[in-house]
Amino acid sequence: MFETIRSDLYRIEVPLPNNPLRSLNSYVVTGGERALVVDTGMNQPECRAALETGLGAIGVDLTRTDFLITHFHADHLGLVATLAASDARVYFNEPEAVWTRKFKTADFISGMLERARVCGFPDNRLEEGLKQHPGIKYGPLRYPEFAVLHDGDIIEVGAYRFTCIQTPGHSPGHLCLYEPDKKILLSGDHVLGDITPNISGMLDDQDMLGAYLQSLDKVYELDVALVLPGHRRVFSDLKGRIHELREHHQIREAEVMTLLKTGVNTAYEMATRMSWDFVAESWDHFPLMQQWFAVGEAAAHLRHLVAKGAACRTMRDGICIYTVA
Numbered sequence: 001m002f003e004t005i006r007s008d009l010y011r012i013e014v015p016l017p018n019n020p021l022r023s024l025n026s027y028v029v030t031g032g033e034r035a036l037v038v039d040t041g042m043n044q045p046e047c048r049a050a051l052e053t054g055l056g057a058i059g060v061d062l063t064r065t066d067f068l069i070t071h072f073h074a075d076h077l078g079l080v081a082t083l084a085a086s087d088a089r090v091y092f093n094e095p096e097a098v099w100t101r102k103f104k105t106a107d108f109i110s111g112m113l114e115r116a117r118v119c120g121f122p123d124n125r126l127e128e129g130l131k132q133h134p135g136i137k138y139g140p141l142r143y144p145e146f147a148v149l150h151d152g153d154i155i156e157v158g159a160y161r162f163t164c165i166q167t168p169g170h171s172p173g174h175l176c177l178y179e180p181d182k183k184i185l186l187s188g189d190h191v192l193g194d195i196t197p198n199i200s201g202m203l204d205d206q207d208m209l210g211a212y213l214q215s216l217d218k219v220y221e222l223d224v225a226l227v228l229p230g231h232r233r234v235f236s237d238l239k240g241r242i243h244e245l246r247e248h249h250q251i252r253e254a255e256v257m258t259l260l261k262t263g264v265n266t267a268y269e270m271a272t273r274m275s276w277d278f279v280a281e282s283w284d285h286f287p288l289m290q291q292w293f294a295v296g297e298a299a300a301h302l303r304h305l306v307a308k309g310a311a312c313r314t315m316r317d318g319i320c321i322y323t324v325a
């Protein structure tokens, strides 16, 4: 139902049905006038039931609770509009708050289609991909009025004093929370212990992998004894995990470079040829959403190679074509 991590600090494991992530960690901080809930789960009945049950067991009063969302993905943001009282503060990072304010669903969906098409995703599978996309299926009912956070802002709840650390990469404005006295890092999806955070080059025309690696450097020097990630288990060795994540991306980069030299030239084609942890007989047996996220990951690597000057990118028939520089 919930786990006590430290005094006035709890973890509720929110199930994510039929999702390889399995569950989301929602963290609850109490001891102040108002409680703080960090991340919420998808807008799905199973998530809502687990979160409400956990909050009830901890003794959280939703009429006196604020929320902080580490980033815009539906498994973190999805339930906030459902749970937040009308006077609740909903803290959110500035880049994504600005972006969602401008957000018009139709534009967003056509933009998603277009970005997947540019990556070489087959035309005949785009519509189905969107239909299955968790961001479309389980996103929030509406966007609440956000209390916008910047890098370095402080949030105090009871005995906890968190510093906001902006860590773009997994998403454009992803935010971690650091409690220096207690040496705790709420790492969102920036640093996960058991799985590698997805870095997508599909979302934005930027070097998101480059941003991500810089954001790993940014948290590396923090004095941290306990990492509270957005998914899976809580862990302690932040520096060791960052080393593993850097190494993972170096190995991937070498693989992408090797394939690029053999003439593989779109993100989609690259994804079909790269090696993945996901257990399936072949690319064609991957669930469509896993293919979608894999193509995003391949695109992130290709863009990063372009940013480093190791690859070139041109457009052909509306699709990005990559070649060795």
Ligand SMILES: [Zn+2]
Pocket: 071, 073, 170, 189
């Ligand atoms: Zn995420």
